[in-house]
Amino acid sequence: MSKLFTQSTIINVGLSSFADAVVQTGGQAEQVEWSPPAAGNRDVGLALARMIKNPTVEAATEQSYQRYLQAQPVLVGIGTAGKEIPGMGSRLLLHAGPPIEWPDMCGPVQGAIVGAVLYERWASSPEEARKLAASGSITFAPCHHHAAVGPMAGVISPSMPVWIVENSEGGNRAYSNMNEGLGKVLRFGANNKEVIDRLDWLAAVLGPTLQKTLRKLGPLEMKPLIAQALHMGDECHNRNAAASSLLFRRLVPAALQTDAPTEQLRSTLNFIAGNDHFFLNLSMATCKAMLDAAHGVKGSSLVTVMARNGVRFGIRISGTGDTWFQADALPVDGLYFPSYGPEDAAKDLGDSAITETAGIGGFAMAAAPAIVQFVGGTPADAVSNTMAMTNITVGRNNAFTLPALNFSGTPAGIDARKVLDTNIMPIINTGIAHKEAGVGQIGAGITRAPLDCFSAGIQALDASLR
Amino acid sequence: MSKLFTQSTIINVGLSSFADAVVQTGGQAEQVEWSPPAAGNRDVGLALARMIKNPTVEAATEQSYQRYLQAQPVLVGIGTAGKEIPGMGSRLLLHAGPPIEWPDMCGPVQGAIVGAVLYERWASSPEEARKLAASGSITFAPCHHHAAVGPMAGVISPSMPVWIVENSEGGNRAYSNMNEGLGKVLRFGANNKEVIDRLDWLAAVLGPTLQKTLRKLGPLEMKPLIAQALHMGDECHNRNAAASSLLFRRLVPAALQTDAPTEQLRSTLNFIAGNDHFFLNLSMATCKAMLDAAHGVKGSSLVTVMARNGVRFGIRISGTGDTWFQADALPVDGLYFPSYGPEDAAKDLGDSAITETAGIGGFAMAAAPAIVQFVGGTPADAVSNTMAMTNITVGRNNAFTLPALNFSGTPAGIDARKVLDTNIMPIINTGIAHKEAGVGQIGAGITRAPLDCFSAGIQALDASLR
Numbered sequence: 001m002s003k004l005f006t007q008s009t010i011i012n013v014g015l016s017s018f019a020d021a022v023v024q025t026g027g028q029a030e031q032v033e034w035s036p037p038a039a040g041n042r043d044v045g046l047a048l049a050r051m052i053k054n055p056t057v058e059a060a061t062e063q064s065y066q067r068y069l070q071a072q073p074v075l076v077g078i079g080t081a082g083k084e085i086p087g088m089g090s091r092l093l094l095h096a097g098p099p100i101e102w103p104d105m106c107g108p109v110q111g112a113i114v115g116a117v118l119y120e121r122w123a124s125s126p127e128e129a130r131k132l133a134a135s136g137s138i139t140f141a142p143c144h145h146h147a148a149v150g151p152m153a154g155v156i157s158p159s160m161p162v163w164i165v166e167n168s169e170g171g172n173r174a175y176s177n178m179n180e181g182l183g184k185v186l187r188f189g190a191n192n193k194e195v196i197d198r199l200d201w202l203a204a205v206l207g208p209t210l211q212k213t214l215r216k217l218g219p220l221e222m223k224p225l226i227a228q229a230l231h232m233g234d235e236c237h238n239r240n241a242a243a244s245s246l247l248f249r250r251l252v253p254a255a256l257q258t259d260a261p262t263e264q265l266r267s268t269l270n271f272i273a274g275n276d277h278f279f280l281n282l283s284m285a286t287c288k289a290m291l292d293a294a295h296g297v298k299g300s301s302l303v304t305v306m307a308r309n310g311v312r313f314g315i316r317i318s319g320t321g322d323t324w325f326q327a328d329a330l331p332v333d334g335l336y337f338p339s340y341g342p343e344d345a346a347k348d349l350g351d352s353a354i355t356e357t358a359g360i361g362g363f364a365m366a367a368a369p370a371i372v373q374f375v376g377g378t379p380a381d382a383v384s385n386t387m388a389m390t391n392i393t394v395g396r397n398n399a400f401t402l403p404a405l406n407f408s409g410t411p412a413g414i415d416a417r418k419v420l421d422t423n424i425m426p427i428i429n430t431g432i433a434h435k436e437a438g439v440g441q442i443g444a445g446i447t448r449a450p451l452d453c454f455s456a457g458i459q460a461l462d463a464s465l466r
Numbered sequence: 467m468s469k470l471f472t473q474s475t476i477i478n479v480g481l482s483s484f485a486d487a488v489v490q491t492g493g494q495a496e497q498v499e500w501s502p503p504a505a506g507n508r509d510v511g512l513a514l515a516r517m518i519k520n521p522t523v524e525a526a527t528e529q530s531y532q533r534y535l536q537a538q539p540v541l542v543g544i545g546t547a548g549k550e551i552p553g554m555g556s557r558l559l560l561h562a563g564p565p566i567e568w569p570d571m572c573g574p575v576q577g578a579i580v581g582a583v584l585y586e587r588w589a590s591s592p593e594e595a596r597k598l599a600a601s602g603s604i605t606f607a608p609c610h611h612h613a614a615v616g617p618m619a620g621v622i623s624p625s626m627p628v629w630i631v632e633n634s635e636g637g638n639r640a641y642s643n644m645n646e647g648l649g650k651v652l653r654f655g656a657n658n659k660e661v662i663d664r665l666d667w668l669a670a671v672l673g674p675t676l677q678k679t680l681r682k683l684g685p686l687e688m689k690p691l692i693a694q695a696l697h698m699g700d701e702c703h704n705r706n707a708a709a710s711s712l713l714f715r716r717l718v719p720a721a722l723q724t725d726a727p728t729e730q731l732r733s734t735l736n737f738i739a740g741n742d743h744f745f746l747n748l749s750m751a752t753c754k755a756m757l758d759a760a761h762g763v764k765g766s767s768l769v770t771v772m773a774r775n776g777v778r779f780g781i782r783i784s785g786t787g788d789t790w791f792q793a794d795a796l797p798v799d800g801l802y803f804p805s806y807g808p809e810d811a812a813k814d815l816g817d818s819a820i821t822e823t824a825g826i827g828g829f830a831m832a833a834a835p836a837i838v839q840f841v842g843g844t845p846a847d848a849v850s851n852t853m854a855m856t857n858i859t860v861g862r863n864n865a866f867t868l869p870a871l872n873f874s875g876t877p878a879g880i881d882a883r884k885v886l887d888t889n890i891m892p893i894i895n896t897g898i899a900h901k902e903a904g905v906g907q908i909g910a911g912i913t914r915a916p917l918d919c920f921s922a923g924i925q926a927l928d929a930s931l932r
Contacts, residue, residue, distance in 0.1 A: 231836040232708050233698040233869070242698050245711035249739045252718055256732045266722045273715045369869035370697040379869050403699070403835035403845050404870065 038420045044455040047462035048420050051301065056465065057319075057417070060299030064318040065394040065413040068294035068302070068358070072168040073286040075220040078211045080203075082158030085146050085175050089158075093117075094143040096154025096351045097309025098324040101140060102133050106310030106346050111189025111437020112153035113140075118191055119199045120157050126191060144305055144316070147292060148175040149284040149351035152187035152433055153310075160199070161207030165222065165285040167293050174288035176281040178202045181274070182441065187350075189437030201267075209260045209268040210251070217254035222286040223399050225250075226360065229279075230400055230410070235368040236283040237352055237361030238375060238429040238444055243279035248272055284351060287358035294318055294413075301461055302394065303414040306357045306426065306449050310349040310433070315453045317416055320460045327452035332432045334445015335376045346435040348447045353428045359397045359412025362427035362446065363389045366404045374444045375429050385427050385446075386411065392418040392426065416461070419454045504886045510921040513928035514886050517767065522931065523785075523883070526765030530784040531860040531879040534760035534768070534824070538634040539752040541686040544677045546669075548624030551612050551641050555624075557588075560609040562620025562817045563775025564790040567606060568599050572776030572812050577655025577903020578619035579606075584657055585665045586623050592657060610771055610782070613758060614641040615750040615817035618653035618899055619776075626665070627673025631688065631751040633759050640754035642747040644668045647740070648907065653816075655903030667733075675726045675734040676717070683720035688752040689865050691716075692826065695745075696866055696876070701834040702749040703818055703827030704841060704895040704910055709745035714738055750817060753824035760784055760879075767927055768860065769880040772823045772892065772915050776815040776899070781919040783882055786926045793918035798898045800911010801842045812901040814913045819894045825863045825878025828893035828912065829855045832870045840910045841895055851893050851912075852877065858884040858892065882927070885920045 010029040012019035014036075019029035038044035051057050082088050093116050095109055105113065110133070117129035117138070132138060143150050150156050162175045180198055184190040214220070225246055232242030251272065255265055272278050295304040300318035307314055314324040329347040336342070355361035365371065366386035369379035383404055389411040390396075396409030414426055425448035432443040476495040478485035480502075485495035504510035517523050548554050559582050561575055571579065576599070583595035583604070598604060609616050616622050628641045646664055650656040680686070691712055698708030717738065721731055738744050761770040766784035773780055780790040795813040802808070821827035831837065832852035835845035849870055855877040856862075862875030880892055891914035898909040 228707075231699055241694075242708060242711070245708070245715055248715055248718075249711055252714075253732070253736045253739050256728075256735060262722075266719070269722060270719045273719050372869075373873075379872055403838075406845055407839075 035423050037423065038455060039423055039451055041455060044420065044459060047459045048417060050462055051417050051458060052421060056299050057301055057461070060297050060319060061301050061394060061415060064294040064297040064300040064302040067170065067297070068290050068413055069397060069399070070169050071290040071293040073165050073174075073222040073289040074168050075163065075214065075222055075282065076166045077164045077214050078161050078207055079164055080158070080207075081156050081160045081162045081175070081177070084162055084164055085148055085156070087146055089139065091137065092139045092141060092158070094141055094146060094148055094150065094154065094156040095309060096143060096150050096152065096349060097307045098312050098314030098326050099142055100309045100311060104311060106349065107435050107437045108189030108346055108349065108433045109153045109155070109310050111191055112155040112186050114437070115186045115189070115191030115195055115199075116155045116157040119196050120159055142307070143351055144307055146175070147173060147288065149288045149354050150177050150187070151179070151280055151284065151352045152350040152431065153189055154351045155186060159203055161203055163282050163285045165282070165289045167289045170293040172289060172292045174285045174292060176285035176288070178206060179275060179278050179281045181271070181277070184438065184440060188433050188440040190440060191438060205264045206268045206271060209255065209258070209264050212258040212260050213251055213255040216257045217250065220250060222282070226283065226286065227400055230360070230364055230367040231403055233368050233370050235361050235364045235371060235429060236279070237355040238431065239368050239371045240279040240283065241276045243283065244272070244276055247279050247282070280352065283360070284354050287354045287360065290358050291354065296321065299461070299465055301416045301458070303357055303416055306353040306428070307351045308348045308353065310346050313348060313450050313453060315449065315457060317457045317461060320457060320464060323460060325453045325456040325460065327450035330447050330450055332430055332445045332447040333376070334432055334443050335374065336432070336443035337441070340434070340442035344434055344442055346433040348428070348430060349433050350430065352430065353449070356426055356428050357414060359393070359400060359410045362429040363393070363412065364400060364402060364410040365429065366402045367410075369404065371429065375446055377446070388424060389427060391422050392424050416454045416457050419451070420458055423451065425449050425451055501889050503889065504921060505889055505917055507921060510886065510925060513925045514883060516928055517883055517924060518887060522765050523767055523927075526763050526785060527767050527860060527881060530760040530763040530766040530768040533636065533763070534756050534879055535863060535865070536635050537756040537759040539631050539688040539755040540634050541629065541680065541688055541748065542632045543630045543680050544627050544673055545630055546624070546673075547622050547626045547628045547641070547643070550628055550630055551614055551622070553612055555605065557603065558605045558607060558624070560607055560612060560614055560616065560620065560622040561775060562609060562616050562618065562815060563773045564778050564780030564792050565608055566775045566777060570777060572815065573901050573903045574655030574812055574815065574899045575619045575621070575776050577657055578621040578652050580903070581652045581655070581657030581661055581665075582621045582623040585662050586625055608773070609817055610773055612641070613639060613754065615754045615820050616643050616653070617645070617746055617750065617818045618816040618897065619655055620817045621652060625669055627669050629748050629751045631748070631755045633755045636759040638755060638758045640751045640758060642751035642754070644672060645741060645744050645747045647737070648743070650904065650906060654899050654906040656906060657904060671730045672734045672737060675721065675724070675730050678724040678726050679717055679721040682723045683716065686716060688748070692749065692752065693866055696826070696830055696833040697869055699834050699836050701827050701830045701837060701895060702745070703821040704897065705834050705837045706745040706749065707742045709749065710738070710742055713745050713748070746818065749826070750820050753820045753826065756824050757820065762787065765927070765931055767882045767924070769823055769882055772819040772894070773817045774814045774819065776812050779814060779916050779919060781915065781923060783923045783927060786923060786930060789926060791919045791922040791926065793916035796913050796916055798896055798911045798913040799842070800898055800909050801840065802898070802909035803907070806900070806908035810900055810908055812899040814894070814896060815899050816896065818896065819915070822892055822894050823880060825859070825866060825876045828895040829859070829878065830866060830868060830876040831895065832868045833876075835870065837895065841912055843912070854890060855893060857888050858890050882920045882923050885917070886924055889917065891915050891917055
């Protein structure tokens with residue numbers, strides 16, 4: 001103990017190799033984690049310096065954050081994508097993430113595009129579908145360009161049934177497709193007969209039955225339902241067991257009041273009862289509705305979109321309009337199903353990071369300690385991950401409280417300035433797709449939003465204000 | 467800091483007033499919490515000393531604990547109490563807790579007895595029912611004397627439908643009645659027309675519909691379902707939102723396959739969908755089935771029953787047969803609904819402490835941080851409560867893991883010796899009934915099993931071995 005008073009201790013800030021040298025020569029050193037803001041990039045750092053504590057940006061960011069907080073997303077119905085989604089032309093296919101053209105798409109997205117072409121009967125074989133996709137006669141666009149979101153490949157085609165979530169405060173609507181369950185499914189790029197048959201059934205049976213059910217049920221407020229699920233171990237991205245169960249309990253009594261044929265009722269309710277992830281797409285549409293309300297406030301550094309197409313990761317910022325800021329998508333660090341490993345994995349994929357953008361998913365991991373059995377780590381890590389996100393968010397959303405953190409609100413509203421100032425990359429819980437089309441999910445884990453997206457975004461925001 | 471080395475510090479074990487005196491005169495004292503085993507009672511202490519580390523008791527306790535661990539409770543059906551419950555005579559009414567006769571019963575239990583008499587049509591008015599109950603022509607017995615359990619008043623009458631849970635390892639069966647929901651209900655002593663009508667409907671519609679449903683579903687293993695609910699924020703005593711939802715998801719597809727009339731199906735599924743506590747009675751029957759398997763091992767100090775009748779708290783111990791060891795029931799420390807307070811409360815009531823006896827409920831509070839909004843305290847208290855129970859239990863039940871404690875098993879198998887050796891009273895999460903019949907639930911909170919029950923039990927176990 002006396003040594004402490006007779007020998008100096010070095011406090012080293014930044015690169016740990018300096019401290020290592022001291023320790024190796026018999027000295028004592030304490031390491032303080034620190035790295036220069038904006039990953040040390042001088043231009044970005046200067047833009048950031050201009051923006052931090054800039055009252056215009058502060059006020060705009062707060063205004064957009066308040067719009068997110070005040071949004072009241074309500075499930076108002078189910079409809080057909082081609083009729084409901086604004087600007088959804090007849091030969092348009094939506095996909096996850098930022099814009100990408102056919103030759104550049106990853107395996108699972110190409111597989112899902114082929115499946116959607118078959119499902120729409122625009123072609124009668126996978127080969128023909130590929131040829132058509134490559135021909136230029138089909139238009140591809142991000143879901144996010146049409147107020148929509150889709151998990152993994154995120155392909156939405158005109159004939160698919162879609163959830164319709166309306167923000168009753170702002171009037172904006174958001175859309176997502178139906179969750180197909182696990183196994184061979186379109187969102188992982190599968191496109192065989194089993195997949196197309198299920199898509200047909202979703203459109204012919206599940207969609208209309210749920211539409212009748214929702215008419216009986218009336219508008220369903222989504223925030224209280226998500227809040228309840230967060231008290232039941234879900235984070236509503238990779239874990240939706242509670243939310244799916246709660247939704248099922250709301251749907252069944254209404255479904256039994258409809259005139260839906262018994263066999264259709266039976267198969268619809270069976271399908272939902274058997275799918276722990278059924279709520280995911282609705283969770284995503286809810287988050288999209290809240291964040292679209294916050295988009296388009298001049299000067300705001302609030303992140304309103306994070307999305308991946310399996311090749312590139314893209315974000316959008318409230319104050320920079322419809323521009324995407326992109327970087328290469330990162331691999332996912334996670335747990336693999338037996339017989340698969342990192343070499344089999346596609347890169348980070350899907351619009352589901354909209355949940356993290358809205359303060360749930362990885363940001364609410366503290367609510368879902370059991371999720372670590374799926375994505376890896378320990379329950380203590382789950383709490384740390386949520387706590388770390390408080391450094392890069394505008395505030396806490398008290399509509400979504402976390403029991404393990406003494407009912408404090410989830411950290412919400414990613415501020416691109418804070419991301420760069422701290423170099424803390426937003427955390428994302430996600431599924432892992434096989435890199436080849438149609439193999440399906442091979443694991444789940446945790447990934448991060450690349451810093452370069454935020455650097456580009458902050459420079460653009462800076463330019464927009466000068 | 468140097469003071470630490472120049473001045474002595476007193477370490478005081480036990481009564482803190484000795485340490486206070488040291489501190490008041492300017493000294494330093496550290497207080498160590500300790501109290502003499504068996505609350506300082508010499509006779510009980512001697513019996514305890516003979517029993518602690520006694521190899522016969524050790525082996526017997528371990529044997530009974532293993533039977534509890536190995537029990538495989540399975541929901542096998544629903545039947546009528548009078549037909550299914552062994553020894554259920556035609557003029558017998560079962561009640562919660564240890565034996566008690568009409569004049570001594572608390573308000574809610576008397577109210578529930580009156581309701582059951584009306585429901586059975588043994589009388590046509592509450593006055594007539596009271597007279598009959600007081601006349602001696604009805605027999606009263608604890609549910610526990612008939613392998614049954616009931617929440618709060620716990621009154622089970624011959625015509626009521628009951629859950630049948632079978633331990634497929636040992637063959638023993640356990641029973642519980644149907645949960646009526648909240649508000650004016652028999653278990654809180656209400657007995658007006660609304661209550662009797664609902665009991666009639668449970669017997670005429672819900673019971674038979676669920677019976678048909680369970681025949682389609684087949685035997686349902688209860689341990690995996692409870693385990694899943696513990697990962698979804700339930701402790702399966704005072705919080706059953708997840709377990710009720712998971713059960714509902716299992717029941718609906720099977721119910722839709724039955725030939726039950728549409729209106730009956732609709733009302734039955736509506737009723738279950740609207741009741742977050744529907745699973746409670748099934749949770750209790752499951753725990754009873756596991757603990758009955760562990761009962762009756764000569765020399766075992768394992769506690770197999772904790773139950774309260776609103777006046778007295780009673781326990782049974784595996785090695786001491788059917789004897790009850792009793793003490794006055796304690797008040798409940800909790801949160802009251804608006805306009806009610808402790809002066810309105812009945813004393814601790816109900817068989818539901820069978821859940822704590824089986825290692826869930828209060829013992830698994832770490833699984834259910836959100837429950838503190840209902841029973842009081844903080845999420846950290848919930849974890850501490852579970853941790854404290856590890857001092858008085860035989861082991862951890864790895865069938866029931868707790869995410870917040872890094873997936874360690876719930877502390878399970880109360881050892882009466884450890885309770886007395888540590889003076890740690892078993893914790894119980896519970897509802898609070900109004901002391902007058904029929905007012906209903908007025909709050910929820912935490913209570914403890916009185917130490918005197920364990921003192922009497924250990925002395926009897928000691929006597930049985932000499």
